[in-house]
Amino acid sequence: MRPKKTILCVDNNEQALSVRTFLLETRGYRVIPALSSQHALEVVEQSVPGSIDLLLSDLIMPQMDGNELVRRAKQLHPGLPSMIVSGTVNAFDRAMHADVFLPKGASSAAEMIERIRVLVARKRGPKKAIHPTLTQKPEAHVYATAS
Template sequence: MRPKKTILCVDDNEQSLSVRKFLLETRGYRVLDTQSPHHALEMLTRALPGSVDLLLTDLTMPQMDGNSLIRRAKEIHPALPSLMVSGTITSADRNEAADAFLPKGANSASELLDRVRILVARKRGPKKHVVQMSPLAPQQRTEMYPATA
């Protein structure tokens, strides 16, 4: 069984946040949610590298906008993918930092889930170093496995 992917959702609108959390949890994701960008940064600071698979945030929030949150989050976890949503379609041009953008209300739940799935799948950790075993030369083979007479 695969471990659940963890998504950090940030939105100052409690209703939007709870709907998004429910949607993602019913699809098998583990969701950490907060209405505060500052709390989201605290959560990321405490999180182990690679333990959060996606940052999903609103663009317009009172304390800090989504672009600033994403920039600061990527300082903490540089490989963290991010998806920004916004209440207006015209906000797409204000997306400066996110890997992907979706306007709230103009997208369906399936579009959000598809985008999340793609971004989570794209996340890659450090490549594992694999040591290749080279075949033994003939003289090494005879030293390791002496012939029996």
């Protein structure tokens, strides 16, 4: 069995955090919940690079918003994928440090899970190259020509 991917999930709303944690855990993820950006930053500081597979944060939080949290976390672990969610649909311009922004309510739980799956898969790096003749018929190859 493959090891579970770890998601640091941050939201100052306890109910939203517990719903998101439940959603992720039922999909097989290991979740580290944090009720504040400061707590989440401490988790990142104490973690070994690569041990957290995704930082999932709310945008609007007291003391330090999700964007600032992502910025600081990426200073500590530059390869850490991040996603910001916000109930303020037009707040995407405030989430510029995240890899993905999803508006709460405007996107389904299934869409969020799919985006998370893609971000976590991307973190693992590219898959090993497979020789094309093993996966395709020779006539399926497309050859580029220099112009």
